[in-house]
Amino acid sequence: xxxxxxxxxxxxxxxxxxxxxxxxxxxxxxxxxxxxxxxxxxxxxxxxxxxxxxxxxxxxxxxxxxxxxxxxxxxxxxxxxxxxxxxxxxxxxxxxxxxxxxxxxxxxxxxxxxxxxxxxxxxxxxxxxxxxxxxxxxxxxxxxxxxxxxxxxxxxxxxxxxxxxxxxxxxxxxxxxxxxxxxxxxxxxxxxxxxxxxxxxxxxxxxxxxxxxxxxxxxxxxxxxxxxxxxxxxxxxxxxxxxxxxxxxxxxxxxxxxxxxxxxxxxxxxxxxxxxxxxxxxxxxxxxxxxxxxxxxxxxxxxxxxxxxxxxxxxxxxxxxxxxxxxxxxxxxxxxxxxxxxxxxxxxxxxxxxxxxxxxxxxxxxxxxxxxxxxx
Numbered sequence: 001x002x003x004x005x006x007x008x009x010x011x012x013x014x015x016x017x018x019x020x021x022x023x024x025x026x027x028x029x030x031x032x033x034x035x036x037x038x039x040x041x042x043x044x045x046x047x048x049x050x051x052x053x054x055x056x057x058x059x060x061x062x063x064x065x066x067x068x069x070x071x072x073x074x075x076x077x078x079x080x081x082x083x084x085x086x087x088x089x090x091x092x093x094x095x096x097x098x099x100x101x102x103x104x105x106x107x108x109x110x111x112x113x114x115x116x117x118x119x120x121x122x123x124x125x126x127x128x129x130x131x132x133x134x135x136x137x138x139x140x141x142x143x144x145x146x147x148x149x150x151x152x153x154x155x156x157x158x159x160x161x162x163x164x165x166x167x168x169x170x171x172x173x174x175x176x177x178x179x180x181x182x183x184x185x186x187x188x189x190x191x192x193x194x195x196x197x198x199x200x201x202x203x204x205x206x207x208x209x210x211x212x213x214x215x216x217x218x219x220x221x222x223x224x225x226x227x228x229x230x231x232x233x234x235x236x237x238x239x240x241x242x243x244x245x246x247x248x249x250x251x252x253x254x255x256x257x258x259x260x261x262x263x264x265x266x267x268x269x270x271x272x273x274x275x276x277x278x279x280x281x282x283x284x285x286x287x288x289x290x291x292x293x294x295x296x297x298x299x300x301x302x303x304x305x306x307x308x309x310x311x312x313x314x315x316x317x318x319x320x321x322x323x324x325x326x327x328x329x330x331x332x333x334x335x336x337x338x339x340x341x342x343x344x345x346x347x348x349x350x351x352x353x354x355x356x357x358x359x360x361x362x363x364x365x366x367x368x369x370x371x372x373x374x375x376x
Contacts, residue, residue, distance in 0.1 A: 001029065001060070001083045001084060001086070001087040001122075001126070002122050002123050002125070002126030002127055002237075003125075003126030003127060003129065003130040003150065003153075003154045003157075004029070004063075004064060004067070004079060004080065004083050004126075004130075004151075004154060005026065005029060005126070005127075005212060006126065006127040006130045006131065006216065006226075006229070006230055006233065007067075007130045007134060007147060007150045007151065007154075008025055008026075008067070008076045008079065008080060009022040009025055009026060009216050010134065010216060010220075010226055010229075011071060011076065011147050012025055012073055012076065013216075013220055015073065017073060019217060021073070022213075022216075022217070023213065024077075025073075025076060025077060025080055026080070026209075026212070026213055028077050028080035028081050028084065029080045029081075029083065029084035030084055030326035030327070030328075031081060031084070031326075032081045032082070032084050032085025032088065033084055033085055033087070033088030033322055033323070033326040034323050034326045034327045036085050036088060036089060037088055037092065037319040037320070037321075037322040037323035037326065038316065038319045038320065038323055039319075040052060040088065040089040040092050040093075040315075040319055040322075041092050041096075041315040041316040041317070041318055041319025041320070041322075042315065042316055042319070043315075044092055044093045044096050044315035044318075044319075045096070045313065045315035045316060048093075048097070048170045049093050049094070049096075049097040049165070049168065049170050050165065050166070050168070050170070052089050052090065052092070052093040053089075053090050053093050053094075053161070053162065053165055054162065055086075055089060056086040056087070056089045056090035056093075056158070057086070057090075057158040057159065057161060057162045058086075059082045059083070059085055059086035059089075060082065060083050060086035060087070060157075060158040061155050061158050061159065062082055063078065063079040063080070063081070063082025063083040063086065064079060064082075064083060064151050064152075064154040064155040064158075065151070065152075065155045066078055066079055066082070067079040067151040068148050068151035068152045068155060071144065071147050071148060071151065079151075083154075084326075086158070088322050088326065090161075091119075091318075091322065092315060092318045092319050092322055093315075094115065094118075095112075095115070095302055095318050096315040096318055097168075097170065097171075098111050098112065098115045099111070099112070099302065099306040100171050101171070102306075105303070105307065106251075106252055108303050108306055108307070109247075109248065109251040109252075109256070109299060109300070109303045110248035110251065110252075112298070112299040112300075112302040112303050112306075113244050113247040113248045113251060113299040114244070114248070115299070115302075116244045116247075116295075116298045116299045116302075117241050117244045117245065119298070120237050120238075120240040120241035120244055120291075120295065121237070121241050122237070123233070123234070123236065123237030123240065123241075124234040124237035124238050124241065126154070126157075127229075127230040127233040127234050127237070128230050128231060128233075128234035129153065129230075130150050130153075130154070130226075130230060131225075131226045131227045131228075131229060131230025131231065131234075132227055132230070133146060133149050133150040133153055134146045134147060134150050134226045134227075135225060135226050135227045137149035137150065188309070188313065188316070188317055188320055189320075191308060193304075193308050193366065194305075194308060194309075194317075196362050196365055196366055197301065197304055197305060197308070197366060198320070198321060198324050199359065199362055200260055200264070200301070200359060200362055200363045200366065201297075201301045201321060201324070201325060202324055202325050202328050203264065203355060203356045203359045204260075204263060204264065204267065204294065204297045204301075204356065205297075205325040205328070206325075206328055206352060206355075206356070207267050207271070207290075207294060207352060207356055208294065209328075210271070210348060210349065210352045211233075211236065211287070211290060212233070213348075214348060214349060215229060215232055215233055215283070215287070216229050216233075218283070219232065219280075219283075222278065222280075224280055228280050231284070232280065232283050232284050232287050233287070235284050235287045235288050235291065236287040236288065236290055236291040237291065238288075238291065239287070239288040239289070239290075239291025239292045239295065240291040240292070240294060240295035241295070242292075242295075243291065243292050243295030243296060244295050244296075244299065247295070247296055247299055250296070251299070251300070251303075255367065256300040256301075256303055256304050256366065257304075257363060257364060257365075257366040257367040258367075259296045259300050260296075260297065260300050260301070260363040260366065261360050261363040261364045262293075262296075263293050263294060263296055263297050263363075264356050264357060264359055264360040264363050265357055265360050266289075266293040267290065267293050267294060267353065267356050267357070268353040268354065268356050268357025268358075268360075269353070269357070270286060270289050270290050270293065270353070271349045271350065271352055271353025271356070272349075272350060272353050273286060274286045274290075274349050275346035275349045275350065301321070302318075304366060305317055305318065305321060
């Protein structure tokens, strides 16, 4: 999906589509996840890891394969729906499975930190190699053959994922008791900690969307090649992955709410600086700094979510989280595209930076009740 998120907007821009159209295209990566997240979470609670991942592999291969055969804007939209939905289903299944492997809170944070290295690594592999393929696989940089070769390459990645996961042994599935039959997903929102956590996660996830959307647009405006744009996005992913390598050690010494609060403040500061830099090197440095700051977010959010959710509804809770952030991701690129066309992309960075820094007090309020009472 990360490779598709780089290749499809670049192809759309090359074909003459507007920034608004690119915003629509990027929003479609999240549309399917919005509608599939809750059913996928419930399906995962009932069937475990492998069945939902198998469905995801088929969806992703079909989406990328269609783009390789017919690289037109309508088909790119279909590919975005398919690969985005596939990723959402797989993420829910993996997070539920890995959370159930942990024996205690410290191991929970450590396990989610290791799991989070996978998406961070994907955020490097997808954009970096897609950029190289676009520039070098065709007779000329960024020609039709280069984009087709990129989509073919991306079709193979889900198959590799299935080869690695097919022999994993699963833990027993929690029984579905009669009193669980009438539970509704909105019941989870009755818990204040859940509402607060979803708000913090939404703000920080929106920062990923801003970065993914604005960097290709800035790169296109400044005449940077697809390889350079891919490298800038890839440097963000590498920094995020390296941060998560050290995160288990850090998490033993700092609780989740402290790391999340620091991430929100740091992101706001970086977003204030990012639009002011012009060179590819400076953009790369900002991208690395942002990757370091945001690299701590997902493991800490998942650890907190796992702790505040009943075992038989963990997949559903993960689905609620996916639905929440992706409902935003559907609307945010549309807003980014409209705002970018009117006032420029710099203002997008500044507004989002102000919003995420302003949400830092909500992250601080995620501290455990005992500490909350102590501070009070």
